[in-house]
Amino acid sequence: MAKDLDAYIAAVRGQFIDVDAVFGAQCWDQFSxxxxxxxxxxxxxxxxAGGTSPHGGYACNVHHNAASAGLNEWFEILPATVTPRRGDxxxxxxxxxxxxxxxxxxxxxxxxxxxxxxxxxxxxxxVQIADLITDGIVGYLRPxxxxxxxxxxxxxxxxxxxxxxxxxxxxxxxxxxxEAGRQINAIFNTQSGFFHEFESRDGEYNTxxxxxxxxxxxxxxxxxxxxxxxxxxxATLRAGKA
Numbered sequence: 339m340a341k342d343l344d345a346y347i348a349a350v351r352g353q354f355i356d357v358d359a360v361f362g363a364q365c366w367d368q369f370s371x372x373x374x375x376x377x378x379x380x381x382x383x384x385x386x387a388g389g390t391s392p393h394g395g396y397a398c399n400v401h402h403n404a405a406s407a408g409l410n411e412w413f414e415i416l417p418a419t420v421t422p423r424r425g426d427x428x429x430x431x432x433x434x435x436x437x438x439x440x441x442x443x444x445x446x447x448x449x450x451x452x453x454x455x456x457x458x459x460x461x462x463x464x465v466q467i468a469d470l471i472t473d474g475i476v477g478y479l480r481p482x483x484x485x486x487x488x489x490x491x492x493x494x495x496x497x498x499x500x501x502x503x504x505x506x507x508x509x510x511x512x513x514x515x516x517e518a519g520r521q522i523n524a525i526f527n528t529q530s531g532f533f534h535e536f537e538s539r540d541g542e543y544n545t546x547x548x549x550x551x552x553x554x555x556x557x558x559x560x561x562x563x564x565x566x567x568x569x570x571x572x573a574t575l576r577a578g579k580a
Contacts, residue, residue, distance in 0.1 A: 340483070340484035340485065340486035341375070341376060341425075341481070341483055341484070341485055341486065342486050342487040343424065343425055343446075343485050343486065343487040344486075344487030345487065346372065346375055347446075347458060347467075350368070350371070350458075350465045351458075351464075351465055351466065351467070352464050352465060352466070353464055353465050354460075354464050354465070355367045355368050355371045355460060355465060356545055357370040357371055357374075357380070358370070358384075358541065359541045359542035359545045359546075360541035360542075360544075360545070361541070361545075361559075362512070362545055362548060362553070363460055363461060363464070364397075364460070364461050365397055365441050365442050365443065365459065365460055365461045366385060366397045366400070366442060367460065368442075368443070368444070368458070368459065368460035368461075368465055369383065369397065369400070369427055369442045369443075369444070370383040370384070372427070372444055372458075373412070373427070376412060376481050376483055377412065377483065378409070378412045378413075382407045382408050382409050382412075383400065383407075383409075384400075384407075385397060385399045385400055386399065386403075387400075387403070387407040387408075388400075388402075388403025388404060388405070388406035388407030388408075388409075389402075389403040389406055389407075391403075392432075393431075393432040393440065396432050396439060396440040397429060397430075397440045397441060397442040398429050398430065398431045398432050398440035398441075398442070398476055399432075399440075400429065400442065400479075401415070401429040401442075401476055401477045401478075401479065402476070404479060409479060411482075412481065412482055412483070413427070413479035413480055413481055413482060414479070414480040414482065415477070415479060416477055416478040416479070416480055417477050417478075418475040418476055418477050418478075420478060421448060421452070422445045422448060422455065422478050422480075423445065423480065423485075424445060424446055424447065424485060425444065425445065425480075425481055425485030426444070426445040426478045426479065426480045426481070427442060427443070427444055427445070427478060427479040427480075427481075428442065428443055428444075428445050428455060428457065428470075428475055428477075428478050429441070429442050429475065429476050429477055429478070429479075430442070430474045430475055430476065431474055431475070431476035434473065434474025434475075435473060435474060436470075436471050436473055436474055437474055441459075441470075443455075443457035443458060443459035443460075443470060444457055444458040444459070445457055445478070446458060446467065449469060452472065453471065453472055454469045454470065454471055454472065455469070455470050455472060456468075456469050456470075457469075457470050510525050510526065510527050510532070510551045510553050511525070511526055511527070511528070511553060512524070512525055512526075512544075512548045512551075512553045513526070513559075513560050513564070513565055513568060514544070514559050514560070514565070515559070515560060515561065515562050515564075515565035515566075516559070516562075517562050520537055521537065521538060521539045522535060522536075522537055522565070523535070523536050523537070523538060523544055523547070524536075524565070524568070524569065525547070525548065525551040525553065526568060526569075526572050527572075528575075530575070530576075531572045531573065531574070531575030531576035531577075531578075532572070532576075533568075533569060533572035533573070533576075534551065535569075
Protein backbone atom coordinates (compact mmCIF):
# COMPACT_ATOMS: atom_id res chain seq x y z
CA MET A 339 0.00 0.00 0.00
CA ALA A 340 1.27 3.46 -0.89
CA LYS A 341 2.39 5.77 1.90
CA ASP A 342 0.73 9.19 2.12
CA LEU A 343 3.52 11.76 2.35
CA ASP A 344 0.95 14.50 2.90
CA ALA A 345 -0.19 12.80 6.10
CA TYR A 346 3.39 12.35 7.31
CA ILE A 347 4.25 16.02 6.79
CA ALA A 348 1.10 17.12 8.59
CA ALA A 349 2.01 14.90 11.55
CA VAL A 350 5.63 16.00 11.99
CA ARG A 351 5.91 19.57 10.72
CA GLY A 352 6.86 21.85 13.58
CA GLN A 353 7.89 18.95 15.82
CA PHE A 354 11.32 18.24 17.31
CA ILE A 355 12.07 14.59 16.50
CA ASP A 356 14.71 12.85 18.61
CA VAL A 357 14.76 9.15 17.75
CA ASP A 358 17.91 8.12 19.62
CA ALA A 359 17.63 10.56 22.54
CA VAL A 360 21.23 11.65 21.94
CA PHE A 361 22.27 15.25 21.21
CA GLY A 362 18.73 16.44 20.68
CA ALA A 363 16.75 16.79 17.46
CA GLN A 364 19.27 16.38 14.64
CA CYS A 365 18.75 15.98 10.88
CA TRP A 366 19.42 12.24 11.17
CA ASP A 367 16.50 11.84 13.60
CA GLN A 368 14.00 13.07 11.03
CA PHE A 369 15.43 10.67 8.43
CA SER A 370 15.27 7.71 10.81
CA UNK A 371 11.72 8.61 11.83
CA UNK A 372 10.68 8.90 8.17
CA UNK A 373 12.34 5.58 7.33
CA UNK A 374 10.53 3.83 10.16
CA UNK A 375 7.27 5.38 8.94
CA UNK A 376 8.06 3.73 5.60
CA UNK A 377 8.42 0.39 7.39
CA UNK A 378 12.20 0.23 7.88
CA UNK A 379 13.45 -1.14 11.22
CA UNK A 380 15.32 1.38 13.33
CA UNK A 381 18.77 -0.23 13.40
CA UNK A 382 19.67 -0.09 9.66
CA UNK A 383 19.01 3.66 9.71
CA UNK A 384 21.76 4.37 12.25
CA UNK A 385 24.82 6.20 10.97
CA UNK A 386 27.23 3.37 11.77
CA ALA A 387 24.93 0.44 11.03
CA GLY A 388 26.84 -0.44 7.86
CA GLY A 389 30.30 0.58 9.06
CA THR A 390 32.15 3.48 10.62
CA SER A 391 34.11 4.56 7.54
CA PRO A 392 34.44 7.11 6.05
CA HIS A 393 32.48 9.43 8.35
CA GLY A 394 31.29 7.50 11.37
CA GLY A 395 28.55 9.19 13.35
CA TYR A 396 27.60 11.66 10.62
CA ALA A 397 24.41 11.55 8.57
CA CYS A 398 26.18 10.99 5.24
CA ASN A 399 27.60 7.73 6.57
CA VAL A 400 24.14 6.21 6.16
CA HIS A 401 24.39 6.65 2.38
CA HIS A 402 28.05 5.65 2.19
CA ASN A 403 27.24 2.32 3.86
CA ALA A 404 23.60 1.87 2.86
CA ALA A 405 24.17 -1.44 1.09
CA SER A 406 26.15 -3.04 3.91
CA ALA A 407 23.50 -1.85 6.39
CA GLY A 408 20.87 -3.67 4.33
CA LEU A 409 18.94 -0.55 3.41
CA ASN A 410 18.67 -1.72 -0.21
CA GLU A 411 15.80 -3.93 0.98
CA TRP A 412 13.69 -0.78 1.43
CA PHE A 413 15.43 1.79 -0.78
CA GLU A 414 17.15 2.10 -4.12
CA ILE A 415 20.63 3.47 -3.44
CA LEU A 416 21.22 6.22 -5.99
CA PRO A 417 24.13 8.55 -6.83
CA ALA A 418 24.04 12.34 -6.78
CA THR A 419 23.70 12.44 -10.58
CA VAL A 420 20.07 11.25 -10.66
CA THR A 421 17.09 13.60 -10.64
CA PRO A 422 15.38 13.07 -7.28
CA ARG A 423 11.69 12.36 -6.81
CA ARG A 424 9.30 13.43 -4.11
CA GLY A 425 9.86 11.19 -1.10
CA ASP A 426 13.52 10.46 -1.83
CA UNK A 427 16.02 10.91 0.99
CA UNK A 428 18.90 13.22 0.07
CA UNK A 429 22.33 13.24 1.74
CA UNK A 430 25.01 15.93 1.72
CA UNK A 431 28.56 14.72 2.27
CA UNK A 432 30.79 15.52 5.22
CA UNK A 433 33.03 18.47 4.40
CA UNK A 434 30.67 19.99 1.85
CA UNK A 435 30.64 23.78 1.72
CA UNK A 436 27.07 24.26 2.91
CA UNK A 437 26.91 21.29 5.27
CA UNK A 438 30.43 20.64 6.58
CA UNK A 439 29.08 18.15 9.14
CA UNK A 440 26.86 16.56 6.46
CA UNK A 441 23.06 16.69 6.30
CA UNK A 442 20.05 14.58 5.36
CA UNK A 443 16.52 15.60 4.38
CA UNK A 444 13.42 14.36 2.55
CA UNK A 445 12.89 15.66 -0.99
CA UNK A 446 9.53 17.24 -1.77
CA UNK A 447 10.25 19.06 -5.02
CA UNK A 448 13.06 19.84 -7.46
CA UNK A 449 12.99 23.59 -8.00
CA UNK A 450 13.56 25.40 -11.28
CA UNK A 451 17.13 25.14 -12.50
CA UNK A 452 17.85 22.07 -10.37
CA UNK A 453 20.01 24.18 -8.05
CA UNK A 454 17.69 23.88 -5.07
CA UNK A 455 15.56 21.15 -3.55
CA UNK A 456 12.47 21.88 -1.50
CA UNK A 457 12.81 19.48 1.41
CA UNK A 458 11.35 18.37 4.69
CA UNK A 459 14.27 18.96 7.03
CA UNK A 460 15.24 19.31 10.69
CA UNK A 461 18.13 21.13 12.37
CA UNK A 462 18.51 23.96 12.64
CA UNK A 463 15.08 24.22 14.19
CA UNK A 464 12.10 21.90 14.21
CA VAL A 465 10.88 19.83 11.26
CA GLN A 466 10.12 22.31 8.50
CA ILE A 467 9.95 22.77 4.75
CA ALA A 468 12.94 24.65 3.37
CA ASP A 469 14.85 25.11 0.12
CA LEU A 470 18.30 23.51 0.25
CA ILE A 471 21.13 23.92 -2.25
CA THR A 472 22.23 20.86 -4.22
CA ASP A 473 25.97 21.52 -3.86
CA GLY A 474 27.66 18.74 -1.92
CA ILE A 475 25.00 16.06 -2.37
CA VAL A 476 26.50 12.57 -2.17
CA GLY A 477 23.38 10.64 -3.20
CA TYR A 478 19.82 9.56 -2.51
CA LEU A 479 17.78 6.73 -1.07
CA ARG A 480 14.57 6.14 -3.03
CA PRO A 481 11.80 4.29 -1.17
CA UNK A 482 10.76 1.06 -2.87
CA UNK A 483 7.26 1.50 -1.49
CA UNK A 484 5.03 3.86 -3.48
CA UNK A 485 4.73 7.42 -2.20
CA UNK A 486 1.27 8.97 -2.50
CA UNK A 487 -0.23 12.33 -1.60
CA UNK A 488 0.41 15.80 -2.92
CA UNK A 489 1.71 17.67 0.11
CA UNK A 490 1.46 21.41 0.44
CA UNK A 491 5.13 22.18 0.00
CA UNK A 492 5.07 25.84 0.97
CA UNK A 493 8.18 26.83 2.84
CA UNK A 494 7.89 27.16 6.59
CA UNK A 495 7.85 30.91 7.33
CA UNK A 496 11.07 32.14 8.85
CA UNK A 497 11.29 34.36 11.88
CA UNK A 498 12.42 37.88 11.19
CA UNK A 499 16.17 38.13 11.74
CA UNK A 500 15.75 40.35 14.80
CA UNK A 501 13.29 37.92 16.39
CA UNK A 502 15.50 34.94 15.62
CA UNK A 503 18.50 36.65 17.22
CA UNK A 504 16.41 37.56 20.25
CA UNK A 505 15.14 33.98 20.54
CA UNK A 506 18.67 32.56 20.43
CA UNK A 507 19.99 35.10 22.91
CA UNK A 508 17.26 34.41 25.44
CA UNK A 509 17.35 30.63 25.06
CA UNK A 510 19.20 28.24 27.30
CA UNK A 511 21.95 26.18 25.68
CA UNK A 512 23.61 22.84 26.32
CA UNK A 513 27.24 21.71 26.15
CA UNK A 514 29.13 18.72 27.50
CA UNK A 515 32.72 17.63 28.01
CA UNK A 516 34.41 14.30 28.65
CA GLU A 517 37.09 14.42 31.32
CA ALA A 518 38.74 11.58 33.24
CA GLY A 519 36.20 9.13 31.87
CA ARG A 520 33.23 11.21 33.02
CA GLN A 521 30.75 13.18 30.92
CA ILE A 522 29.97 16.53 32.49
CA ASN A 523 26.99 18.39 31.05
CA ALA A 524 25.81 21.94 31.48
CA ILE A 525 22.74 24.02 30.71
CA PHE A 526 23.70 27.68 30.43
CA ASN A 527 22.36 31.06 29.42
CA THR A 528 24.50 33.73 27.79
CA GLN A 529 22.29 36.57 29.04
CA SER A 530 21.88 35.72 32.72
CA GLY A 531 25.02 33.67 33.41
CA PHE A 532 22.90 30.74 34.57
CA PHE A 533 25.03 27.55 34.56
CA HIS A 534 23.52 24.23 35.69
CA GLU A 535 26.04 21.38 35.72
CA PHE A 536 25.39 17.64 36.02
CA GLU A 537 27.17 14.36 35.34
CA SER A 538 25.55 11.78 33.05
CA ARG A 539 26.32 9.67 29.98
CA ASP A 540 22.67 8.70 29.54
CA GLY A 541 21.61 10.35 26.28
CA GLU A 542 17.88 10.08 26.95
CA TYR A 543 18.25 11.54 30.44
CA ASN A 544 20.45 14.37 29.16
CA THR A 545 17.99 15.21 26.39
CA UNK A 546 15.09 15.27 28.86
CA UNK A 547 17.02 17.59 31.17
CA UNK A 548 17.80 19.88 28.24
CA UNK A 549 14.13 19.95 27.24
CA UNK A 550 13.11 20.71 30.83
CA UNK A 551 15.29 23.81 30.69
CA UNK A 552 13.90 24.82 27.30
CA UNK A 553 17.07 24.25 25.28
CA UNK A 554 16.34 25.31 21.69
CA UNK A 555 19.62 24.81 19.84
CA UNK A 556 21.43 21.55 18.99
CA UNK A 557 23.49 20.07 21.78
CA UNK A 558 27.27 19.86 21.57
CA UNK A 559 30.13 17.80 22.98
CA UNK A 560 33.00 20.28 23.18
CA UNK A 561 36.61 20.30 24.29
CA UNK A 562 37.47 20.61 27.97
CA UNK A 563 39.02 24.04 27.41
CA UNK A 564 35.93 25.27 25.55
CA UNK A 565 33.61 23.98 28.26
CA UNK A 566 35.70 25.53 31.03
CA UNK A 567 35.80 28.87 29.21
CA UNK A 568 32.00 28.94 28.93
CA UNK A 569 31.76 28.11 32.64
CA UNK A 570 34.15 30.94 33.54
CA UNK A 571 32.28 33.41 31.34
CA UNK A 572 28.99 32.45 32.98
CA ALA A 573 30.46 32.98 36.45
CA THR A 574 31.84 36.37 35.40
CA LEU A 575 28.45 37.36 34.02
CA ARG A 576 26.68 36.32 37.22
CA ALA A 577 29.17 38.27 39.31
CA GLY A 578 28.51 41.37 37.24
CA LYS A 579 24.77 41.02 37.77
CA ALA A 580 25.04 40.50 41.52
